[in-house]
Amino acid sequence: MDNLVRDWSQKHTERFEKEIVTFKHGLNETGLFTDEALIELLEKHPHEMIDVCTMGDPEHPIYPNRFRTGDFRNVPGEVILEAAKAGKVWINLRKGMNLHSEYKEVLDQMYGDLGSQISRKPYNANGGILISSPIAQVPYHFDKTHIILWHVRGKKRIYIYPENETFIPDRAYEAKMLKYLDDDLPYKAEFEREAQCFDLEDGQAITWPLNSPHRVDNREFCVSVTTEYSTHQSKVKNACMVANATLRHNFGIESSYRQSGPVQRQLKSIFGYGLKKAGLVPTDDTQDLVTFKIDANVQNYILDTEPYQRNF
Ligand SMILES: [Fe+2]
Secondary structure, three states, X not given: OOOOEEOOOHHHHHHOOOOOEEEEEOHHHOOOOOHHHHHHXXXXXOHHHEEEEEEOOOOOOOOOOOEEEEEOOOOOHHHHHHHHHHOOEEEEEOOOOOOOHHHHHHHHHHHHHHHHHOOOOOOOOEEEXXXXXXXXXXXXXXXXXXXXXXXXXXXXXXXXXXXOOOOOOHHHHHHHHXXXXXXXXXXXXXHHHHOEEEEEOOOEEEEOOOOOOXXXXXXOOEEEEEEEEOXXXXXXXXXHHHHHHHHHHHHOOOOOOOOOOHHHHHHHHHHHHHHHHOOOOOXXXXXXXXXXXXXXXXXXXXXXXXXXXXXX
16 A cells, blocks of 8 residues: 555654644545445444444433434444434444554554654554544544544544643643543633634544644534554653642642643652552543434434443
8 A cells, every 4th residue: 555644744744743734645545434344344343432422402302412322233334324424423433443454454554654754663553433424513622642633534624722721721631631620621712713724625634732622513424533642741741630630639739730840740740650550540430321222214313212321
């Protein structure tokens, strides 16, 4: 297979992980993201690694504007894909790029090609495959690891915001690391003034500095691959955030990641790793309730059910 990372220049290398970078890729030439290939993948990917979701309509009596989890068991892959195309459902195949040899080979080449461009060892990356509906939106959020979005099919618009205390306060970061605090990343309409907006085309990839907040609007049925990887920088930062959140929550000690120097960060991160190892960090035990089933015989393929704990 030809190089999968294309249109990469020295400028890209200089800006990689420091600024927003876009480049071209060859994923749509692998044949792994056609309807037929995706149907096959939906049939063989482990159930517990697939999320089928929708967003509650604003008028829904019980679930207005809420993420909802669906049951897709015993539904043929073809119908699940049709449901996504019909408009209200999106599908995330977690580790879709890792668990099957033909996809893993491509993932390894993506990072191998990237690694040789930037003269670094290939990363240990995870890759998910997102199949989403024309109206799917991913609200304002940030990710704890480095992300590259490899857009494969459809029109997708992404908004990326500056990575600073206004857009992503340390406390909101800590809240994501632990579950002590309110989970939402605070969003204000005025943030839009500083957003950078990109209309992604088939075969275009985009990446941004670690933790930059972003949100996504689909314009039509979309298929994309999201890869994530950790670096020394992201690991130290995350451990440090755990330490700060614990100090604040348990001992009332205020400390800020942004205002710490490198030595302080390093020490804090060791403390954070220790807390994690000792099992003193609460784990995410939020319940995942299933509230609908995919059903080809109802409107939008969404059949509301009595809520039950996800067990698949
Ligand atoms: Fe994200």
